[in-house]
Ligand SMILES: Nc1ncnc2c1ncn2[C@@H]1O[C@H](COP(=O)(O)OP(=O)(O)OP(=O)(O)O)[C@@H](O)[C@H]1O
């Protein structure tokens with residue numbers, strides 16, 4: 411069963427704007443998918459549907475085997491605990507240190523202080539930002555801030571990462587670095603869906619690419635054969651409650 | 652077991668988050684608690700002054716009796732006629748005949764015990780007469796004086812004993828206290844409603860301050876309970892601490908008023924203080940304010 415499955419999904423906003431129209435595709439567990447297309451193509455809207463921040467106007471969005479339209483609102487938090495989100499603008503809390511920013515979601519899980527400290531330390535180490543643990547976000551470069559934001563998502567051990575233009579505020583070299591990071595995570599089994607309109611990045615990292623334009627899928631280019639990963643996918647946590 | 656520990660840890664974390672909310676705008680929080688205290692204090696005081704007013708009016712009403720002593724030779728049918736005439740007045744509640752023996756018994760009661768015992772019963776004076784009960788509310792203090800003048804002018808009446816001066820003073824005090832109670836109750840209700848919105852204001856401010864954090868928490872899978880309970884903790888803390896402070900202040904004020912009453916009026920009238928009732932009620936009231944405030948704040952702004 412695919413991890414994500416969209417069937418004839420449309421999303422219209424009041425005022426007749428059709429952000430997505432008749433979108434159909436699947437994403438299997440362990441896949442790395444780029445979501446591409448010009449500004450206004452509907453990339454962000456698609457990610458918002460997957461996070462159940464919006465509900466499709468028509469069609470069905472399935473994630474982790476659940477139809478998101480039928481999801482009770484009390485079950486939404488448990489859906490989201492399987493998904494790590496990364497944004498273009500990082501969305502770090504300026505009055506919290508790097509370690510506190512990364513730890514913010516762990517309190518939701520009710521982990522002990524010791525477990526939180528250990529998980530945060532490991533995550534900061536993996537992302538090579540452990541030396542900034544007690545710094546504030548404003549003291550870091552853009553690339554480092556994005557690593558902190560990625561850390562905040564990864565520390566929750568998500569089965570799926572949704573990244574919305576995570577390299578939009580970074581220069582070429584840092585962008586490349588961030589994508590390598592996602593590829594590394596993917597090689598360990600995490601499914602990654604990354605929205606970007608950076609053509610150079612798409613060329614440098616040949617991956618399956620879903621091209622959107624005006625809300626429609628105009629191309630679904632498969633991953634070039636030489637670059638498949640056979641790592642076991644990260645198991646999906648059972649949604650409690 | 653594990654679920655219980657997770658719940659305990661989360662509760663502790665959320666409690667901490669709630670208390671942190673108190674210092675988001677410390678000035679506003681302090682002002683909020685203070686005005687809740689004033690409102691709570693006024694509510695308690697108005698209840699206790701109301702109870703005092705009832706006591707005082709009751710006492711004043713009971714002492715507003717005019718004693719009419721009749722001349723010895725007034726016959727029984729003349730007494731009946733007098734009672735009918737007096738009873739017909741609108742400012743008279745009741746007229747009761749007092750025999751010589753009844754009056755003697757009363758006078759004996761007034762004497763010191765040992766003196767009364769040493770005297771022969773006939774040595775205590777006794778005179779027949781009428782107990783005229785003044786109808787409270789049919790007139791002011793002037794009403795009693797006017798009634799006394801009317802009674803004095805009747806033929807066969809020997810002496811008219813007006814109620815003691817203290818009664819009029821007490822009645823006036825009772826009326827003043829009753830008025831004060833109405834004013835204070837209205838003020839307290841207004842203040843409580845105003846303060847509720849003050850509480851809502853501080854909670855909204857905290858939510859505003861935490862908006863980015865809350866939207867991140869939502870994306871990381873925080874439940875409604877997780878996001879909202881710190882707000883509830885903050886609201887209940889403000890509500891309970893304000894109301895309990897107010898109740899304590901009210902107890903202090905009634906203590907002072909009682910000391911003054913004892914010194915100024917030599918009467919057994921006291922402001923009632925119900926510490927065993929007021930403090931639990933303050934806690935309950937504060938909780939209600941906190942819960943209502945949270946409800947309004949989170950309904951107005953999706954947290
Ligand atoms: N809340 C909304 N209300 C009305 N229209 C919206 C809303 N959100 C998005 N849209 C519209 O939907 C269309 C798709 O927007 P979306 O943000 O998904 O595009 P995008 O591909 O992410 O663009 P970009 O690359 O600029 O981020 C746009 O025309 C946008 O104006």
Ligand SMILES: [Mg+2]
Nearest residue numbers: 453454455574
């Ligand atoms: Mg976008």
